[in-house]
Amino acid sequence: MKSCPLVVISLLLCLFTLPTFSQIQCGTDDIYKNNPALQQKVQEQIKRLQNAGNLVDPNTVFTIPVVFIIYHKGEAEGAGSNLSDATILQQLNALNDAFRARNGYAAHNDMKIEFALANCGDMNSIVRVDASEVPNYSDNGLNYNDLIMIFQLRTLHNWSDRDNYITIELVHKINGAGGFAGYLEGYTFIDARLFGIGIMAHELGHVLNLKHTFEGDNFGFQCPPNNDPENDGDMISDTPPHKRGQNCYNTPPMSINPCDSLTYGDIFENFLSYSEYCWRKFTPKQIERARNSVAQFKPNWFNSPYLSAQTAAPAAVSNLRCGTGTVALTASGCLGTYSWYSQSTGGEALATGESFTTPPIETTTTYYVDCQVATCQPSVRVAVQAIVTPVNECYCESYAMYLGDEEIYNFSFTTINTSSNCNTTGGPGSVRSAYSNYTFDTPAIAYTGKSYPFSVQIGSCGGSYSNATKIYIDFNHDKDFNDAGEEVYVSPGTTQGAHVESDTITIPADALAGITRIRIVTAEASPSSITPCGAYGFGETEDYALNIIACPDNLSYETINQGMGTYEAAISISSKANVSTPVTYLAGQYIVLLPGFSAGPNEVFTSTIGGCY
Ligand SMILES: [Ca+2]
Ligand SMILES: [Ca+2]
Ligand SMILES: [Ca+2]
Ligand SMILES: [Ca+2]
Ligand SMILES: [Zn+2]
Known part of the structure; x- marks a missing residue:
């Protein structure tokens, strides 16, 4: 069980510097509470999945395409709410680490779902629209229940095929929430100021049909009902119920949770709690629910035409060295994983990562690098040379x-x-x-x-x-x-x-x-x-x-054996002699045989022209 001492410190710092956002609020609950018909639909969808077992092979890794839509206020790319490509890609990688239990999340549960820019990493899937003309948007931001403004924002682009991908829509400010999402609706809106792995994982949890772990605490200080864990609260049996106001900053994990009389344990590490600085895991039942929900209700997300394209090949530049040794090779332009090989097809990868240092080599050696985005088909392999110049042929640096x-x-x-x-x-x-x-x-x-x-x-x-x-x-x-x-x-x-x-x-x-x-x-x-x-x-x-x-002084050039006239040159000729003024003829130009060639009309001759051709 983990406690969050460092996190508590950083939260305190945040309280002083960013008091408004010391605890992210999520607007998803309110949207559904205010729409009983929608709420009912979600409940029924979940009930259909109860006791379903695994609808898809639990070992299969699925990739869901995502499109980032940045509704900025007219700022330059990379400034203010117009987040840079680098920021988006960095957070997308971190999001995948969280869902795949990799790197900093390695000890947790692997959902075996990852997200990739639509069309296997096409940068056009980071869509930037200037929303400054939408009334009140620049001044006030978006209220999460303002369906009119959401409609107006979405008229600025054409990415609406949410049966085939998820849109992650970034606005400069959301009033009353850090983000909100639709259960199995294929979208989340996120406040660009809070954009990061935590809130994305939380909101995408909602998109994959997961409710808050405190679901059912309607006022913030009540224990959610949990008589039937499959039907009450978040409808997930391996997440204990808890009050919304409890989080890892105010509640030690070993203290007793009044909602089930057990210790809180690691519930505040759950991405669907309200403890953003402690978020790091999903439970096995949440993972089963998420995978089954997509398989049942949004099957195209797991088999999207927006992932059918082959990943674009990376760029790589050959490198060289003087004498025997290692050569550092680097590649660029890949939004997924680079793999390095010693052969153009087949074989095991020698290494992964954007840089690869060859073993010591004595002679020039060709290596190959490809790019794979999520579970998309890898790109073709690009040849890249590690060039070794023999010591006695090297130039000084x-x-x-x-x-x-x-x-x-x-x-x-x-x-x-x-x-x-x-x-x-x-x-x-x-x-x-x-x-x-x-x-x-x-x-x-x-x-x-x-x-x-x-x-x-x-x-x-x-x-x-x-x-x-x-x-x-x-x-x-x-x-x-x-x-x-x-x-x-x-x-x-x-x-x-x-x-x-x-x-x-x-x-x-x-x-x-x-x-x-x-x-x-x-x-x-x-x-x-x-x-x-x-x-x-x-x-x-x-x-x-x-x-x-080398340019000989007198080049014998014997193909000119025509009479005087105008002929097309087959090769370039630069004459020094036999004509009154040295001239250069390029291949394809016309040569005028002048009297200096000593040739009369219709006379066949062989000429010698001094100079280079
Ligand atoms: Ca539960
Ligand atoms: Ca020299
Ligand atoms: Ca230069
Ligand atoms: Ca310079
Ligand atoms: Zn939420």
Whole structure:
């Protein structure tokens, strides 16, 4: 049996800071008391389930889709009553922990029911509507018995198919209650200021046909009738009757309950009592009642078309390391559980969670990650690589230690034109706003002996300070940027804040052909203090791959054997010779054979054009 000493302390704090909400009141009772016909219907539904045994396999885990509807007052997303996606998802996870007796609830009873955003985690199932136009809503909030305002709020969206999902409707304020719900009606309204695992579990208990444990105490200080525990009070035989005013803050669990002359025990831990800081469990009979109620009266909640879709695949970014060791891989975008595998199908998961550290690996290894929301079908597995670069092929690290201020927004050079910003992260091994690795992108093409313009656009993820830029190319492929001529650009001086730097880079005639590393370092520093390796304060390093192609002086090009005229080029030709002005023809453009080719009308010839193609 648990007592709640910590909880009592936090309640006392709450009494001073939030006196209105020191004990959540629930409006569900009043709604039904004021509607005898509805009350009668609920009683009869419960009676139909008595002595029913288990209508569904007690071992089957069911998922019920939920739609969150946030009726905000026009606030920005994440502000005030317009609760953020992160808050909603965090509380949804906690709710599932409570219903599934996991994590902090591990010692309790598993209802084997969980809740998932409709359509297997589709974020569109968090619906935000600006309800500020509903008369009196912004100023006064919602009275739980105001059916007109509830109707007006619900005209703002189309989520009304409550036979197939449950709507959890959040309003900025409920007068006289923290929340209320309909028994098997598929909805609960909750005061956004109180939104959390406790009140959600309580109200969803009502939605699943569970009454308050003190049901029948109509005035707050009477023992509910309990002569026939299946028909009196909450109509649940394993919850003792108690007065509504008794809770874990004012009643020790070992004291005697006058309603049954036994100790109170753990009844105040029950989600259907009024002890929100002690709530943590459902009883076996409540679980049986909830599962049977859905199976009998709302079968689509357990078999909803809103869960038939396959969960969307997560996103995952490959990571890399230098030499043998472990590689940390992370995935994102999953609203359920990530599982990591060593194979694309089948096999046991190696681990779960958004991060996975590989065992020590010597060579590049592919892993796979999927996402499963509740009992939805898991997503397809996404391949993600743990890349190992042999020690003798590693480049030195270069990165900003602080994430603010200078940032490379764009680098353009030959066929590279890569834009990024303060929210983007580059390829494997990148750290947002510090180091961006684009070397896994398609390499840029450049020819030996030729010059190419470049531009670096420098922006800011914070303040505006003096900065400078250097560009390095490892022309001799020895994995450093230290050789003569490898520092290909240095800012002429420092510049304050955002700006563009541009110039020309010449590929030396003796540069090695093949994939070549190019590195741009922009730092809040003077040009002379920027180095190709190591950490610096603010700025960013970006790495790219350049495919350098050797360019012969006289390229024999023998497919042009037509007469003078106009022909479509099959490949790109950059001519240096035989024409009066060097020109470049791109594939698909038209080549005009000029007299410089020494070809007359209808004369067949073979030409040699100097230069690269
Ligand atoms: Ca009872
Ligand atoms: Ca960047
Ligand atoms: Ca930066
Ligand atoms: Ca070098
Ligand atoms: Zn309630």
